[in-house]
Every structure is written in C-alpha cells, then in structure tokens.
Amino acid sequence: MDTDLVMRAQHGDRGAYALVAGAIADRFLAVARRILRDRDLAEDATQQALLAIWQDLPQLKDPARFEAWSYRLLVHACYAEGRKERRWAPNLRLLPVDEPAADEDLSSVIDRDQLERGFRRLSIDHRTVVVLYHYLDTPLDEIARILEIPVGTAHSRLHHAMRGMRAALDADSRPKAREVAL
Amino acid sequence: MSTDRETTRIVRSWLEEGVTALPDRVLDTVLDQLPATPQRRSWWPARRIAHMNSYARIAIAAAAVLVVAVLGYNLLPRTGGIGGQPTPVPTVTPTAAPTASPASSPSGPPELTQGDLTHGAYSFSNPTLTEVPFTVTVSSGWTFNTDNMLFRGLNWKDDGVALTTWKITHVYADGCKGGALVPAGTKELVVAALAAQLGHETSGPTEVTLGGLPATRFEFSFAPGFDMATCDGGPVLLWPDPGPNTNGGLPMFAGQTTTVYVMEGNGKAFAVVTIRNAAAPASHAAELQAILDSIEFQV
Numbered sequence: 196m197d198t199d200l201v202m203r204a205q206h207g208d209r210g211a212y213a214l215v216a217g218a219i220a221d222r223f224l225a226v227a228r229r230i231l232r233d234r235d236l237a238e239d240a241t242q243q244a245l246l247a248i249w250q251d252l253p254q255l256k257d258p259a260r261f262e263a264w265s266y267r268l269l270v271h272a273c274y275a276e277g278r279k280e281r282r283w284a285p286n287l288r289l290l291p292v293d294e295p296a297a298d299e300d301l302s303s304v305i306d307r308d309q310l311e312r313g314f315r316r317l318s319i320d321h322r323t324v325v326v327l328y329h330y331l332d333t334p335l336d337e338i339a340r341i342l343e344i345p346v347g348t349a350h351s352r353l354h355h356a357m358r359g360m361r362a363a364l365d366a367d368s369r370p371k372a373r374e375v376a377l
Numbered sequence: 378m379s380t381d382r383e384t385t386r387i388v389r390s391w392l393e394e395g396v397t398a399l400p401d402r403v404l405d406t407v408l409d410q411l412p413a414t415p416q417r418r419s420w421w422p423a424r425r426i427a428h429m430n431s432y433a434r435i436a437i438a439a440a441a442v443l444v445v446a447v448l449g450y451n452l453l454p455r456t457g458g459i460g461g462q463p464t465p466v467p468t469v470t471p472t473a474a475p476t477a478s479p480a481s482s483p484s485g486p487p488e489l490t491q492g493d494l495t496h497g498a499y500s501f502s503n504p505t506l507t508e509v510p511f512t513v514t515v516s517s518g519w520t521f522n523t524d525n526m527l528f529r530g531l532n533w534k535d536d537g538v539a540l541t542t543w544k545i546t547h548v549y550a551d552g553c554k555g556g557a558l559v560p561a562g563t564k565e566l567v568v569a570a571l572a573a574q575l576g577h578e579t580s581g582p583t584e585v586t587l588g589g590l591p592a593t594r595f596e597f598s599f600a601p602g603f604d605m606a607t608c609d610g611g612p613v614l615l616w617p618d619p620g621p622n623t624n625g626g627l628p629m630f631a632g633q634t635t636t637v638y639v640m641e642g643n644g645k646a647f648a649v650v651t652i653r654n655a656a657a658p659a660s661h662a663a664e665l666q667a668i669l670d671s672i673e674f675q676v
Contacts (some may be wrong), residue, residue: 357385
C-alpha cells in the first residue's frame with residue numbers, strides 16, 4: 196500500500212481514501228467471505244470495515260503498518276457480523292458454489308462439501324486464524340498482533356482448527372458400519 | 378486417514394477457490410458516506426501530562442483520587458441486592474489448586490475476554506449483556522467467544538456445552554414459530570411467558586437457588602422425532618435480544634437441552650443459561666455443572 200496515499204487519507208483526503216479503499220476492497224471481501232462463509236454478511240463486514248478504517252485512520256501511528264492494522268478492523272467487523280449470524284440465524288446461507296473445473300472427479304466435490312461443513316463447525320475465532328494463516332499467509336506472531344491475543348493462543352487456535360478440519364475430512368471417508376458388515 | 382500435511386494442502390487449496398470482487402455498489406456506499414463520517418482524532422495524547430508542571434499533575438492526581446473515592450462509595454452495596462433480596466453471606470467455594478491462573482486484579486477476578494481460557498476465576502461483567510455481574514471458576518479447556526458464551530467443545534451449537542447470561546425484556550409466545558412477542562420485563566412475567574411458551578418440551582418451573590440467590594429453573598428440550606424444519610426460520614427461539622431486538626436472541630438447536638435460571642436484578646429480569654448438546658461428553662457436562670456451582674453474584 197502506498198504510504199503517501201494512506202497519509203493523505205489520514206488527513207481527511209477523501210480522494211486518496213477512495214484509492215486506498217479501492218485497492219483493498221476485493222481482498223477484504225475475499226477474507227471476510229472465507230471467515231463468515233456468507234456473501235451477504237461478508238459484504239456488510241467489508242463495508243463496515245472500510246468505514247471504520249476511514250474513521251480511525253488518524254489514530255494509525257505508523258502508515259507503513261496500514262495493512263496489518265486494517266485487517267484488525269476487518270476482523271472486528273467480521274466478528275460483529277458473525278455475532279448476528281450465530282446468536283440468531285442458523286440458516287447459514289451457502290456461498291455460491293465456485294464453478295468446479297470440468298474434469299473434477301466426484302471425490303473433489305465430496306471434499307469440498309466436507310470442508311465446507313467442517314469449516315462451518317469451527318468457531319469464528321478458529322476460522323479467522325485459519326484464513327489469516329492459510330489464505331493470507333500471515334505469520335502467527337502477526338496474527339496474534341492483529342487479533343490482540345498471545346502468540347500461544349494463536350498457535351493453539353490454529354492447531355485445534357486444523358484438527359477439526361482433519362476430523363471433518365476423515366469422518367466421511369470412514370466406511371459406514373453397513374459397508375463394513377457387507 | 379488424512380495426514381496433517383495432506384489436510385493442510387487440501388484446506389489451502391480449498392481456500393484459494395473462487396474469484397471475489399466487491400460489487401461497485403458496496404464501495405460506492407462507503408465513499409458516499411465519507412462526508413458524513415467524521416474521522417476520529419486522538420483527543421487525549423498520553424504524553425500531554427508530561428508537559429504539565431508539578432502543581433497541575435498533583436491537582437489532576439488528587440481529582441482522580443476524589444472521583445474514584447466518590448464512585449467507589451456510590452457503588453458500595455446497599456441493603457437488598459438482586460430483586461431486593463438480602464445480600465448473601467459470602468461463601469467459600471472449594472476449588473482445585475490452579476495449574477495456570479489468569480492474572481488477578483485488585484478488584485476481583487478478571488473480566489472474561491474472547492479466547493481460550495486457563496483455569497481460574499473470571500467475571501461475566503459486560504454491562505451490555507450482563508444485568509448483574511457474577512464470577513465463575515473455569516477449568517482449562519474452555520473458551521469464551523464473542524457471543525458472551527463460555528463453552529467447552531468444538532462448537533457450542535453442535536457438540537459442546539455452554540454457559541451464558543441474558544437480559545430479557547420479551548419472550549416468544551411460540552419458540553418454534555416465532556413472531557408474536559410477550560413483553561416480559563420482570564422475573565414473574567418471564568417465568569409466566571416461558572411456562573406458557575410453545576415449541577419445545579418444558580420441565581419446570583422449579584424454585585431453586587443459584588449463586589445463593591433465588592432463581593426459577595426451566596429445562597427445555599425436544600421430543601423424540603421433533604422436526605426442526607417445521608419451525609419458521611430455523612431454530613427454536615426462546616427470546617430476542619433486549620428491546621426487543623429481533624436481530625438477536627437465544628436459539629435452541631436440535632439435540633440441545635437448554636436450562637434457564639430466571640432471576641431478577643436491578644428490578645429487571647435476566648437469565649443464566651446452560652446449553653448441553655446430546656453429543657457432549659459427560660465429562661464436559663460435569664465441568665459445566667461445576668462452573669454453575671461456582672457462580673458468585675457481585676452484588
């Protein structure tokens with residue numbers, strides 16, 4: 196991110212912020228969708244985060260740290276949207292299915308379904324760490340700073356989340372009792 | 378069975394799927410709101426006090442002490458407490474020697490904050506969500522999430538056990554069908570509304586004591602063969618968030634048994650709620666009971 200643009204936006208330059216927001220918007224939506232598993236909620240979270248960034252930009256001390264700082268606000272927005280979902284609406288809307296490649300076999304479709312269900316079973320805390328680590332390739336110490344948690348907690352969440360994902364993948368691949376009997 | 382490396386490969390590959398572009402309308406909405414959205418400036422720089430002379434610093438410190446003293450005096454418990462009941466005699470709750478404890482503070486156990494917890498005492502004291510603050514003693518392995526929910530397990534909705542608290546102003550007449558709300562700002566009204574609530578099996582009301590204070594206990598569950606799909610909008614809902622704010626509320630999912638302790642504090646109704654999923658191991662249920670037994674209200 197161009198730190199000059201960030202600094203201009205910090206001083207109220209809306210044109211500069213339009214460029215900043217435009218540069219990060221798609222990435223924010225991608226991260227929010229992966230955390231929340233819901234396009235509508237992700238769009239709302241992205242919108243809230245972009246507004247929060249504008250509001251709080253003057254408080255960013257080091258413009259070079261913009262990216263990590265902005266992800267913190269995005270994660271906060273995701274948590275707020277996720278809270279609406281979890282306290283009340285269990286009818287999780289499925290993400291629009293990404294078009295599978297023509298040569299995909301059945302097993303990869305099953306994998307995708309297992310992954311989706313396994314991921315939805317994770318808490319938003321665990322999903323967030325998985326997305327930051329495995330999608331954004333953010334180091335764990337940086338994740339800890341973004342989430343304002345100890346590094347050990349970030350590590351623990353990642354471990355538990357991946358254990359859950361592995362269990363989800365393994366669960367459906369086990370032969371059913373009936374199949375064993377046969 | 379998958380290996381860790383294989384799981385990582387599959388998850389990373391799956392996360393990479395899909396092209397995502399933010400619709401123009403979303404970004405346009407943000408940019409349209411900028412003129413009406415003031416930026417927040419740092420209004421009280423920490424270094425400001427360093428530039429003051431000694432007299433000014435002493436004056437500020439004295440004023441701060443006075444404010445704390447006045448606030449502290451006003452917050453001292455008066456006669457009564459929750460629902461006007463006498464302040465309970467403090468009791469000592471036996472606890473195992475902690476292996477790892479949260480940092481204690483001079484004013485009592487630390488407030489629960491989002492994340493995995495170590496063994497120790499914590500306080501439910503978020504004023505937005507908690508009518509009367511209380512402390513609990515938690516063993517390691519529990520997590521506190523952004524829903525003000527203390528839970529054990531992978532997910533409180535599916536396989537875990539959980540404990541939370543809720544301010545209640547309204548109750549759904551039919552938990553399964555939703556819609557009609559019964560105003561219920563007092564304990565008596567909440568008890569009456571929950572006793573009459575449709576959409577689940579009800580055990581209770583039973584008069585009990587929780588944390589040394591009177592409570593009315595209900596246990597809600599589902600009859601065998603109950604089909605959640607017949608409920609409008611998904612799960613059974615016991616009540617909305619206070620207001621009422623129907624964007625939130627306490628849901629009951631299939632396989633869950635929800636125990637509600639209706640109480641009153643500051644003249645308002647609130648509940649301590651435990652949730653037990655059928656898939657939760659007995660050891661987790663025992664830990665949940667221990668947490669419930671450890672409750673001490675800060676009145």
